[in-house]
Amino acid sequence: MNDSSSCFTDSSSFSAPNTFIGIVLLNSKIRSSSSCNNSTLLFTRSQLLRDFAAREFNAFLWLFLLVITSFLLTRLFNVFTFLYKARTIPGPPASSFFGHFKLLSKENLTDVLSKSHEKYGPIVRLWLGPTKLLVSVKDPVIIQEMLIKAENKLPFSGKAFHLAFGQSSFFSPLYEKVRKRRELLETELDERLMKTADLNPRKVADFIVDQIEKIRVRGSISCGLVSRHMAFTLMGATFFGDGFLAWPKAAIYEELLMMIAKEACFWASYNVTPFWNRGFWRYRRLCKKLRCLTEEILHCRKSFEILDHINQNVCSESSNPETKSANDQKNSKEEHYGNIMSVMLHGSQTIATLIANVLTNLIMNSEIQDKVYSEISIVGRNPSKYEHEDVYRMPLLLATIYESARLLPTGPMLQRCSTKQDLRFANGVTVPAGALLVVPVQLVQKDDFNWGKDASDFNPYRFLSNVTEGSGSEEQLDYGISSFVLNDPSENAAFLPFGSGTRSCVGQKLVIQAVATLLASLLKKYEIKFNSGSDYDSEPLKNLPLLQHPNSQILFVRRN
Numbered sequence: 071m072n073d074s075s076s077c078f079t080d081s082s083s084f085s086a087p088n089t090f091i092g093i094v095l096l097n098s099k100i101r102s103s104s105s106c107n108n109s110t111l112l113f114t115r116s117q118l119l120r121d122f123a124a125r126e127f128n129a130f131l132w133l134f135l136l137v138i139t140s141f142l143l144t145r146l147f148n149v150f151t152f153l154y155k156a157r158t159i160p161g162p163p164a165s166s167f168f169g170h171f172k173l174l175s176k177e178n179l180t181d182v183l184s185k186s187h188e189k190y191g192p193i194v195r196l197w198l199g200p201t202k203l204l205v206s207v208k209d210p211v212i213i214q215e216m217l218i219k220a221e222n223k224l225p226f227s228g229k230a231f232h233l234a235f236g237q238s239s240f241f242s243p244l245y246e247k248v249r250k251r252r253e254l255l256e257t258e259l260d261e262r263l264m265k266t267a268d269l270n271p272r273k274v275a276d277f278i279v280d281q282i283e284k285i286r287v288r289g290s291i292s293c294g295l296v297s298r299h300m301a302f303t304l305m306g307a308t309f310f311g312d313g314f315l316a317w318p319k320a321a322i323y324e325e326l327l328m329m330i331a332k333e334a335c336f337w338a339s340y341n342v343t344p345f346w347n348r349g350f351w352r353y354r355r356l357c358k359k360l361r362c363l364t365e366e367i368l369h370c371r372k373s374f375e376i377l378d379h380i381n382q383n384v385c386s387e388s389s390n391p392e393t394k395s396a397n398d399q400k401n402s403k404e405e406h407y408g409n410i411m412s413v414m415l416h417g418s419q420t421i422a423t424l425i426a427n428v429l430t431n432l433i434m435n436s437e438i439q440d441k442v443y444s445e446i447s448i449v450g451r452n453p454s455k456y457e458h459e460d461v462y463r464m465p466l467l468l469a470t471i472y473e474s475a476r477l478l479p480t481g482p483m484l485q486r487c488s489t490k491q492d493l494r495f496a497n498g499v500t501v502p503a504g505a506l507l508v509v510p511v512q513l514v515q516k517d518d519f520n521w522g523k524d525a526s527d528f529n530p531y532r533f534l535s536n537v538t539e540g541s542g543s544e545e546q547l548d549y550g551i552s553s554f555v556l557n558d559p560s561e562n563a564a565f566l567p568f569g570s571g572t573r574s575c576v577g578q579k580l581v582i583q584a585v586a587t588l589l590a591s592l593l594k595k596y597e598i599k600f601n602s603g604s605d606y607d608s609e610p611l612k613n614l615p616l617l618q619h620p621n622s623q624i625l626f627v628r629r630n
């Protein structure tokens with residue numbers, strides 16, 4: 071037998087190793103067999119490596135296939151479990167693969183939900199797509215439970231703010247992200263509400279009354295426009311201090327904010343940000359201008375500003391300022407500006423709608439306006455030690471504000487989602503994780519079951535309790551006002567204009583005090599009327615449900 075017989079020239083006489091170590095061992099074996107010539111050795115080695123690579127590649131493919139298959143099987147299992155759990159929630163049957171999408175593209179969601187609740191009860195489901203489940207809750211007790219348990223909002227909530235103003239942690243969908251700032255803002259606002267010096271809605275009210283005096287001589291004014299201006303001035307003075315009232319660029323800031331408000335939802339509705347659209351870039355330029363003006367007012371203001379304080383608190387807790395990188399500092403500054411602009415936008419829009427609703431209701435119900443005026447006059451004759459406390463002695467005015475917020479809430483739906491865990495309600499219904507949960511506020515706040523037969527009528531007295539007869543002062547009785555006390559509106563779980571639970575509105579107390587003070591100052595000086603010839607100036611309209619966003623022309627008539 072010659073020497074070469076021991077060489078590994080015949081590839082079939084050996085098998086390639088399965089591991090890299092195997093290759094190394096075999097390689098050393100080949101090297102040690104000195105009788106092999108170089109070319110045979112090279113051939114054998116490359117053959118081995120090729121064989122090894124092929125095996126490794128096959129193994130990799132198998133592994134990849136296994137991972138993909140198990141991933142798909144898990145997804146499939148999850149989808150079936152989701153569908154199975156969703157089956158237990160009552161709702162109209164979905165006729166197509168796309169669920170109720172067709173129905174919703176033809177009809178308003180609130181109307182569809184109204185019919186579905188009537189037929190299927192307090193919890194109903196609708197399919198927005200093959201696996202997109204929407205669950206609507208109309209029962210106040212279950213709503214309360216849901217708004218506490220489901221802490222997160224839908225992933226796209228806050229997208230409009232994010233697109234317009236960059237990072238904004240107040241309106242982030244994740245509760246974890248907003249929790250700290252929510253708490254700080256709440257505490258800050260509570261503290262400021264206690265101190266008259268820092269935040270004085272009366273100053274804002276006097277400023278607005280002065281402005282109204284100027285426009286009054288020119289005649290009537292659009293209710294929507296004047297409400298918008300009042301809301302903006304209130305928000306500006308609250309967050310930038312009294313110096314905001316004299317800021318010469320306030321009017322430009324207001325105009326920009328309102329232009330952005332008009333377009334924000336439209337641009338946020340795109341799944342992919344429309345960078346190719348010129349209109350989008352024009353919108354971005356508006357946002358940038360607003361950002362510059364925000365920076366400007368923050369630089370020149372003298373008074374302390376609430377959100378600045380919160381930002382400092384959050385930054386000092388999250389990291390040591392000395393070790394903070396320049397990038398971190400830039401991000402926190404961006405977020406600070408984002409927060410200011412988003413709160414200004416949210417507050418101005420919602421307060422404007424609320425003021426417009428109250429003014430419209432007071433005009434359409436002149437007897438209530440007269441009584442509120444009487445109430446303001448009585449309190450004015452015997453003012454409290456602290457001016458800002460006066461409004462809490464005006465129950466009818468406060469009840470009018472609550473009733474206006476009940477009849478026409480600023481948003482038609484509250485929304486939540488539970489991404490990780492199923493939600494189990496006390497009544498036995500389980501909503502699978504990943505479903506969108508909504509509360510149709512308009513339906514809940516006008517439901518006869520929750521509010522009585524006159525649920526659709528304007529009746530502020532539903533928020534008042536009559537204290538035993540005869541306890542009212544003579545002066546009160548002269549004005550035809552019996553002694554009323556305001557009930558806590560949150561006692562009724564169906565009262566949701568500011569949401570409820572873990573993600574409820576942080577500005578509620580501020581709004582009620584500020585709007586009541588402003589309206590008290592206005593009503594004390596002026597009687598508010600529709601301009602004759604205005605659409606609303608007719609008796610038959612009185613009992614019609616309040617129209618959305620009333621844009622009637624109103625007059626401020628000076629009282630003697």
Ligand code: HEM
Pocket residue numbers: 217240241242248252413416417420421422424480481484485566567568569570571572573574575576577578580581
């Ligand atoms: C009439 C005026 C206002 C109305 C009707 C209103 C209404 C609401 C509603 C319905 C929500 C969602 C609540 C929920 O999902 O449960 C909300 C959230 C919020 N509101 Fe207001 N709001 C008003 C004014 C304000 C003001 C003046 C501020 C600031 C001082 C403010 C700060 C916030 C914040 C920070 C959130 C987000 C809370 C979160 O996501 O955790 N709101 N508001």
